[in-house]
Amino acid sequence: MRAPLRAVSCAVLLCLSLFAAPRSSVxxxxxxxxxxxxxxxxxxxxxxxxxxxxxxxxxxxxxxxxxxxxxxxxxxxxxxxxxxxxxxxxxxxxxxxxxxGVDDLVLSAPSAGITANRANVAFGSGRTPRGRYLLVFAGAGGPLAMGQASIAAAGQPWVALVRRGDYQFADVALWAQEKGASGVVIYNRPAAAGEAFGPDDPFTGYVVGTLATQPHPSTALSIGVVMVPRNVGLAALVAMGMQEMGGDGAYNVGVGTNRAYVDMSVQAVYxxxxxxxxxxxxxxxxxxxxxxxxxxxxxxxxxxxxxxxxxxxxxxxxxxxxxxxxxxxxxxxxxxxxxxxxxxxxxxxxxxxxxxxxxxxxxxxxxxxxxxxxxxxxxxxxxxxxxxxxxxxxxxxxxxxxxxxxxxxxxxxxxxxxxxxxxxxxxxxxxxxxxxxxxxxxxxxxxxxxxxxxxxxxxxxxxxxxxxxxxxxxxxxxxxxxxxxxxxxxxxxxxxxxxxxxxxxxEQPEQGALPRKKGDLNGDGAVSLADVTLCLQMVVGLRTPTLDDVSVGDVAPLGGDGRLTVQDVQALLRSAIGL
Ligand SMILES: [Zn+2]
Missing domain, CATH: 3.40.630.10 (Zn peptidases)
Known part of the structure; x- marks a missing residue:
């Protein structure tokens, strides 16, 4: 099945049971x-x-x-x-x-607290050639900070380290690319109350279903993007001699007092x-x-x-x-x-x-x-x-x-x-x-x-x-x-x-399986008040009739006129209450 399951609300089930026709003996x-x-x-x-x-x-x-x-x-x-x-x-x-898909992903910087490629998530059609890159903290990854990060890289091949939370992933990635970064490592923001990023501790959890399920539709994005848990990002900052300061998108930016390098390779396929x-x-x-x-x-x-x-x-x-x-x-x-x-x-x-x-x-x-x-x-x-x-x-x-x-x-x-x-x-x-x-x-x-x-x-x-x-x-x-x-x-x-x-x-005997009789909109074998309700909902636009619904519910004027109207509701009501 596709996408997470949703709860069917009790209210919906209640409404359904109220409006459903009684289990028919027919x-x-x-x-x-x-x-x-x-x-x-x-x-x-x-x-x-x-x-x-x-x-x-x-x-x-x-x-x-x-x-x-x-x-x-x-x-x-x-x-x-x-x-x-x-x-x-x-x-x-x-x-x-x-x-x-992701064919290859390497992200390793033992001195910066990033170990191997443990369960990070990449997206897009991006490729970061296998290599060693200077890690530059670009704060929330906005265009201004990304420009500052680029200057801090001082011409070395670099990868932007970004705190998640203020911009769209794809925007951050494109800004980084524009400023000459070879890749982006995004680490998680703190979990909000009651929020969990994955099966792990909310602090260390991954962002799931965001990067990976939304490959960047544009061919404009060509660099690799990797998501890491928050603790990995913070450890990298410590190794760089920095910490996450600021807020509202305005963080400190730069390479820190200790330069840290990351071995990175991303081969994402789109x-x-x-x-x-x-x-x-x-x-x-x-x-x-x-x-x-x-x-x-x-x-x-x-x-x-x-x-x-x-x-x-x-x-x-x-x-x-x-x-x-x-x-x-x-x-x-x-x-x-x-x-x-x-x-x-x-x-x-x-x-x-x-x-x-x-x-x-x-x-x-x-x-x-x-x-x-x-x-x-x-x-x-x-x-x-x-x-x-x-x-x-x-x-x-x-x-x-x-x-x-x-x-x-x-x-x-x-x-x-x-x-x-x-x-x-x-x-x-x-x-x-x-x-x-x-x-x-x-x-x-x-x-x-x-x-x-x-x-x-x-x-x-x-x-x-x-x-x-x-x-x-x-x-x-x-x-x-x-x-x-x-x-x-x-x-x-x-x-x-x-x-x-x-x-x-x-094995249904006639053309069109499971035929409904005229007026039997809910298909329970009889024309009842439930069908009247359905027809009324379709007439006032609360429910969209299928073509089949129209042909079944269109009983008035005699022989039908090809649409559902108040006349059909009235006719069904007369039929349902036996007039
Ligand atoms: Zn599935």
């Missing part, structure tokens, strides 16, 4: 279809999923970053799994994306690279031109002390981000779904997709939509899984909900379908929840995005995300997200839910 799933789906879903097993996840999360794939050999190897492994499962038309589809989506199919029959998609991203953060997008910088020997829950878990469930659904001859074609470069900003899922301009219109349902293998909390694990995301405008039928198959699956013994199981049930939550369902949802496709992770999962984007954190029962639950939901969606 469940959307036909009982015999649900039974068939449960039987098929039983073919997906947690043990098998765990094997797949363990392989992908092994060190052999070096963190599966797209655009690296490890990422390519992971794509090839998934392709082989798809072929072995019996999918047809299995292919790896390339796409280009902007890759940012370039176009190739990533791959892996796609395979179970061909449809009577509605083969309609598509149901089951997907999950296989890529992760890669390896190294400088892996971008990571929430924590590894401090020990382990520098591989194994990404077991994020998202070997989801891919393993997709592979299980493929194995289970091969040979079922569903009405609709089912696509199985392992997305690449999700961690780079949902690149693979966007690339799929770009590659197939007609795809969004052909898709009747998209089920994406991301972080489905670990119960939400650290040991002792507490049961975790599988959160099932609504579409942006609300009224998701695919999310409801997923929650609707839980009951039949439980009756058939395919899933278990409560009573010692890690699975607490499935619940619809508001749209959040940030995984590969997002581009589809924004293209007005019925797309949802299954995710079991919560804010309490402490290993998110750390090197500790390893296979031992996965729960085989949780993997099985996700795989079976996705399998059953995909099958039910693919």
């Amino acid at each position: 469940a959307g799933v036909d009982p015999s279809l649900a039974d068939a789906a449960a039987r098929i879903a039983m073919r997906a097993t947690g043990q098998s999923a765990l094997q797949t996840a363990a392989e992908l999360a092994s060190d052999a794939y070096h963190g599966r970053r797209s655009g690296t050999p490890g990422g390519d190897a992971a794509a090839a492994y998934v392709r082989d799994q798809f072929v072995a499962a019996g999918l047809t038309n299995v292919r790896e589809e390339p796409f280009l994306f902007q890759f940012f 370039e176009a690279r190739v990533g791959y989506n892996v796609v395979g199919e179970v061909p449809g029959t009577s509605l083969a031109g309609r598509i149901v998609l089951v997907g999950a991203h296989y890529d992760h953060l890669g390896e190294g002390r400088f892996a971008p997008h990571s929430a924590a910088v590894p401090a020990g020997d382990d520098v591989i981000f194994n990404g077991a829950d994020d998202n070997a878990s989801g891919v393993s469930a997709v592979v299980e779904a493929a194995r289970a659904l091969v040979g079922t001859a569903p009405k609709r074609t089912i696509w199985f997709v392992a997305f690449g470069a999700e961690e780079e900003g949902l690149v693979g899922s966007n690339a799929l939509l770009t590659r197939y301009p007609g795809l969004a219109a052909a898709l009747d349902a998209v089920i994406v899984m991301d972080m489905v293998g670990a119960p939400g909390k650290a040991s002792p694990y507490a049961p975790s909900y599988l959160n099932v995301e609504d579409v942006p405008s609300g009224g998701s039928r695919i999310a409801r379908l997923v929650t609707d198959v839980v009951g039949p699956l439980a009756s058939a013994g395919a899933v278990a929840f409560g009573q010692g199981a890690p699975f607490a049930g499935a619940r619809v939550i508001p749209f959040e995005g940030r995984s590969d369902h997002e581009p589809f949802a924004r293209a007005n496709v019925q797309a949802t995300l299954l995710c079991a992770a919560t804010d309490e999962y402490p290993y998110y984007h750390t090197v500790q997200d390893s296979v031992d954190k996965l729960d085989v029962r949780m993997l099985e639950t996700a795989a079976r839910l996705a399998t059953a939901a995909a099958y039910v969606a693919a």
